[in-house]
Amino acid sequence: MNLAQEIARRRTFAIISHPDAGKTTLTEKLLLYGGAIHLAGSVKARKTARHAVSDWMEIEKQRGISVTSSVLQFDYDGHHVNILDTPGHQDFSEDTYRTLMAADSAVMLIDVAKGVEAQTEKLFRVCSDRGIPIFTFVNKIDHFGRNPFDLMEEIENMLGIRACPMNWPVGINGNYQGIYERDTGMIHLFAKAGDHGQKKLAVMSGRPDDASIREQLGEEVIRQLQDDIELLDIAGDSFDAEKVAHGQLTPMYFGSAMTNFGVQPFLESFLTLAPAPAARQAAEGIVEPDSDAFSAFVFKIQANMDPKHHDRIVFMRICSGAFTKGMSVVHRQSGKTIRLAQPQQFLATERTIIDTAFPGDIIGVFDPGTMGVGDTLCDAKNLVTFADFPVFPPELFARVTPKDSMKRKQFLKGMNQLAQEGAIQVYTQGEGRESFIIGAVGRLQWEVLEYRLQNEYNVTVELTPLPYSVARWVLDARPADLTGLGTSLIIYDSRQRPVILLANDWQANWLVERNPNVTFVASPPLTVDTPAAP
Ligand code: G4P
Secondary structure, eight states: OOHHHHHHTEEEEEEEEOTTSSHHHHHHHHHHHTTSOSSTTHHHHHHHHHHTSOHHHHHHHHHHHHHHTSEEEEEETTEEEEEEOOOOOSSOOHHHHHHHHTOSEEEEEEETTTBSOHHHHHHHHHHHHTTOOEEEEEEOTTSOOOOHHHHHHHIIIIIOOEEEESEEEEEETTEEEEEEETTTOOEEEOOOOSSTTOSOOOOEEEOTTOHHHHHHHOHHHHHHHHHHHHHHHHHSOOOOHHHHHTTSEEEEEEOBTTTTBTHHHHHHHHHHHSOOOOOEEETTEEEOTTOSSOEEEEEEEEEOSSTTTTOEEEEEEEEESOEETTOEEEETTTOOEEEOOSOEEEETTEEEEOSEEOTTOEEEEEOSSOOOTTOEEEOTTSOOOOOOOOOOOOOEEEEEEESSGGGHHHHHHHHHHHHHTTSSEEEEESTTOOEEEEEESSHHHHHHHHHHHHHHHOOOEEEEEOSOOEEEEESSSOGGGOSOOTTOEEEEOTTOOEEEEESSHHHHHHHHHHOTTSOEESSOOOOTTSOOOO
């Protein structure tokens, strides 16, 4: 197979949802149908085990899951599928944003009884801001659910995207018994198995006018279905690949991940309609996936996957060119040439060493500490930098000190590694930069920091929250030359750039007004073309 064919058969996507909508269950069922696992329950079992333990352990277990399943990959019907695992916790995290950067499309999972929930909406916005196509799977139709027209309207009103149902639930007043496929005109009825769909499902199928189907469903249900479909055909949006590609239309599917109902038809339709890896914007111009030159960016780093070995795995998404094991590439941010030895791919619970990979694929490589989240790797003959990686304005700040001053060395090591991993933003303060301040988007990041410093570096820290919620980077002045600093705090980021911490937006605006000739920015500026300060 040549490069273009390898690209054309790849589908790299993330599932976005509010907790409990069924993401773990759906992921697992996709793996089941993809042949990657043979009995559903392994991903789920680990997740259920998590519920039984304490909060701290929960973070760790959650990491455990996202570690082994950072990306799940399988082949189906000629397609090569990469499912990116987004962290499932309630707290909105930078990690999720970054993972979505590596996706070419997203599956938005909605609970049929609950509709669009808070987290669904936030994640939807991230995807739609990036312009990636979104497919909707309405889950749990084996249970009582809301009227499908209401759900369509909710998606359109809350998310501003039109919905095009590809199938339709069969049943009255939320008591669903199956689905009707709009393109084939077939009805599939579910047989409730009661084993949480551990194995693939046998379904009864037929046309609405088949005697067996009519007998099973009854005249009233058939009439309701015919009315609904007529209304959809007349008043609904028809499928339009262009609109899907531009994020204006979401193909909508109904099903039940737990009972496997509708999972396989969804998978098949999704794989046909979802986009293959496309061109990506780099600072130097557009990078076409079928270019001969390899390029990739790091979207996730996982240190200490095996606490005994202190290993550090860097996950990168390939954007162009073919990857071969042991190839040498340029790390743009340091200018160093790096040999990508022992590349790994992750399949359900195992990792395997791979020889080749193509655009859309995610590979993990061991790295001693050179690469950071957002960094680009590329062919020496064609230097590119993926510069639009999101960096978030931190909103929560705290001073961090090790409780045991003898442990300062481990403390510094831990802070540096976790900062590079993107787990937290680390700043320094004071003449000798002796004091550490962390910045985060959500409070969970603090908890993870404390927990990981304790568990991976054996350092107990004290976190003292600071009364600031806004940061401003100063680009072209020394802090000492600024006026209107008031009660703000001057700190330095990892590249030694000054940052002013302020209590609120009002104070930030005041500072900007008082210093009209100075450039202030709200999030850390990317310095892609200049290597990081040593
Ligand atoms: P999440 O990853 O999005 O948080 O959701 P998860 O898959 O863990 O599913 C959340 C709950 O919803 C689970 O129930 C799961 O069994 C249930 N669920 C998922 N898909 C379906 C479906 O199609 N129909 C129905 N009726 N339920 C579904 P739980 O009570 O938390 O766990 P368990 O007792 O089932 O193990």
